[in-house]
Amino acid sequence: xxxxxxxxxxxxxxxxxxxxxxxxxxxxxxxxxxxxxxxxxxxxxxxxxxxxxxxxxxxxxxxxxxxxxxxxxxxxxxxxxxxxxxxxxxxxxxxxxxxxxxxxxxxxxxxxxxxxxxxxxxxxxxxxxxxxxxxxxxxxxxxxxxxxxxxxxxxxxxxxxxxxxxxxxxxxxxxxxxxxxxxxxxxxxxxxxxxxxxxxxxxxxxxxxxxxxxxxxxxxxxxxxxxxxxxxxxxxxxxxxxxxxxxxxxxxxxxxxxxxxxxxxxxxxxxxxxxxxxxxxxxxxxxxxxxxxxxxxxxxxxxxxxxxxxxxxxxxxxxxxxxxxxxxxxxxxxxxxxxxxxxxxxxxxxxxxxxxxxxxxxxxxxxxxxxxxxxxxxxxxxxxxxxxxxxxxxxxxxxxxxxxxxxxxxxxxxxxxxxxxxxxxxxxxxxxxxxxxxxxxxxxxxxxxxxxxxxxxxxxxxxxxxxxxxxxxxxxxxxxx
Numbered sequence: 420x421x422x423x424x425x426x427x428x429x430x431x432x433x434x435x436x437x438x439x440x441x442x443x444x445x446x447x448x449x450x451x452x453x454x455x456x457x458x459x460x461x462x463x464x465x466x467x468x469x470x471x472x473x474x475x476x477x478x479x480x481x482x483x484x485x486x487x488x489x490x491x492x493x494x495x496x497x498x499x500x501x502x503x504x505x506x507x508x509x510x511x512x513x514x515x516x517x518x519x520x521x522x523x524x525x526x527x528x529x530x531x532x533x534x535x536x537x538x539x540x541x542x543x544x545x546x547x548x549x550x551x552x553x554x555x556x557x558x559x560x561x562x563x564x565x566x567x568x569x570x571x572x573x574x575x576x577x578x579x580x581x582x583x584x585x586x587x588x589x590x591x592x593x594x595x596x597x598x599x600x601x602x603x604x605x606x607x608x609x610x611x612x613x614x615x616x617x618x619x620x621x622x623x624x625x626x627x628x629x630x631x632x633x634x635x636x637x638x639x640x641x642x643x644x645x646x647x648x649x650x651x652x653x654x655x656x657x658x659x660x661x662x663x664x665x666x667x668x669x670x671x672x673x674x675x676x677x678x679x680x681x682x683x684x685x686x687x688x689x690x691x692x693x694x695x696x697x698x699x700x701x702x703x704x705x706x707x708x709x710x711x712x713x714x715x716x717x718x719x720x721x722x723x724x725x726x727x728x729x730x731x732x733x734x735x736x737x738x739x740x741x742x743x744x745x746x747x748x749x750x751x752x753x754x755x756x757x758x759x760x761x762x763x764x765x766x767x768x769x770x771x772x773x774x775x776x777x778x779x780x781x782x783x784x785x786x787x788x789x790x791x792x793x794x795x796x797x798x799x800x801x802x803x804x805x806x807x808x809x810x811x812x813x814x815x816x817x818x819x820x821x822x823x824x825x826x827x828x829x830x831x832x833x834x835x836x837x838x839x840x841x842x843x844x845x846x847x848x849x850x851x852x853x854x855x856x857x858x859x860x861x862x863x864x865x866x867x868x869x870x871x872x873x874x875x876x877x878x879x880x881x882x883x884x885x886x887x888x889x890x891x892x893x894x895x896x897x898x899x900x
Contacts (some may be wrong), residue, residue, distance in 0.1 A: 466637035470571070473639055477568055480543045480642040483651055489729065490644055490651045492743060493736050498539050500765055501772065504810035506534060508780045512802035515784050519805070522783045527561045538772060545640030546570070546630040547775075548586055550599060551782065553625075558790025560783045565626065571596065573628065573638040574621075576614050581635045583628050584614060585621040599626035604781045606795055627782075629775050631768070647732050654728045661721060667714055676708040737764045762812050773807040780805035820855040827852045842866055 468476060483490035508519045523530045541547045548565040565588070574585035586599040600621035607615050630640030644651065673694055677685055688707075695701045701709065730740055739757040781796075784803055788796050796803050831845035840848075843866055850860035 466634045467639045477544045480644045487651050494542050507808045509806050542643045545642045548628050550626040553786050558787040597623040601628045650732045671713040674710040674712045678706040737761050776807040777805045824852045
């Protein structure tokens with residue numbers, strides 16, 4: 420029997436007497452009976468976790484950060500390296516700089532206090548959403564916060580899946596969901612007409628949306644702890660198991676043997692006997708023996724097992740072992756070399772944070788400009804070029820670079836004297852080493868300035884050097900007298 424006839428038979432069996440159910444074919448392409456058994460080999464662009472898995476990932480990440488020491492360090496150490504000395508938004512224009520300072524230190528924004536939380540939660544949850552509240556008259560911007568667990572859907576541009584255009588939240592107790600339009604620092608005309616119509620339906624305000632550990636074809640971010648979560652839990656279970664094992668190793672019982680005693684005598688003695696307390700005296704005759712019995716658990720050194728699991732987690736997070744109390748078989752030079760991959764990963768995350776903060780800074784300037792003058796801004800203008808300045812990720816040992824700089828200067832000067840290098844090339848060579856010391860040099864401009872300063876010093880030397888006495892050769896001061 421065909422599917423249609425079976426459905427009609429079942430429906431008519433449960434309907435009231437006399438009622439008949441009729442089915443009509445729907446318009447459009449019919450679905451094959453075995454359609455559910457097929458899947459596309461190409462064109463399936465689903466790269467996100469399911470909504471339930473996304474929420475569970477966020478809950479697990481928060482639990483691990485709160486309860487697991489190793490997980491807490493995986494989140495907190497990058498935050499400390501990225502933000503410990505503070506961050507500042509800077510722009511060349513004086514008025515724009517005042518505006519950014521006001522935004523940064525506003526009592527609601529309070530970025531010095533709230534930025535570490537934002538960076539921490541970006542790593543924990545993989546995404547952050549900040550609704551923006553704009554004063555219509557002044558254009559001043561304040562930033563809010565939307566918990567990632569309240570994000571139901573991230574809507575992307577149908578013509579460019581990589582670009583998010585809207586956020587839909589979960590429904591509240593009244594059944595209402597909010598729809599935020601994702602902020603871009605530019606006019607709506609950058610989107611196609613179809614995308615602009617979709618964005619018009621997001622009427623609950625504008626919001627920043629940032630994500631990490633995502634894919635171009637995905638819509639949601641992923642936690643830094645997602646891949647490590649099971650191993651982090653296994654490490655915790657291993658450590659708790661070791662604590663229980665050591666408790667058993669320290670336990671013992673007194674085994675007492677009564678020689679030649681009857682069962683009644685043994686039972687009577689058992690009622691009276693007590694374990695001796697430390698420092699007490701125990702007196703018995705040769706018919707009673709006391710033995711201390713401890714458990715034999717085939718105890719072995721499990722430190723290597725703990726190190727194996729721990730390093731598996733740390734390696735997955737690009738953490739050197741020395742950062743979590745493990746010295747290993749390394750010296751200081753080897754340990755410093757092991758740090759470089761970690762700092763490279765932190766540098767990549769720093770670029771994401773720079774983009775986030777610079778986007779906020781540009782939006783602040785953009786809204787101020789729109790409120791006062793209207794129209795778009797020229798982002799190529801240095802007056803609008805917002806830069807986020809982060810502290811150095813690590814304090815570098817500059818002694819070796821200083822020595823290399825000195826040697827390079829001497830070698831370059833010698834090459835110029837021997838006619839083997841031009842002065843411009845020599846300065847460019849010195850500039851490549853100066854970068855390691857945190858100093859960027861424009862060879863052409865620096866050479867010009869150096870020659871001007873040298874000419875100035877020579878002119879000053881000519882004016883201040885006293886003339887020589889033609890007879891004695893000594894300098895004369897104050898004339899012939």
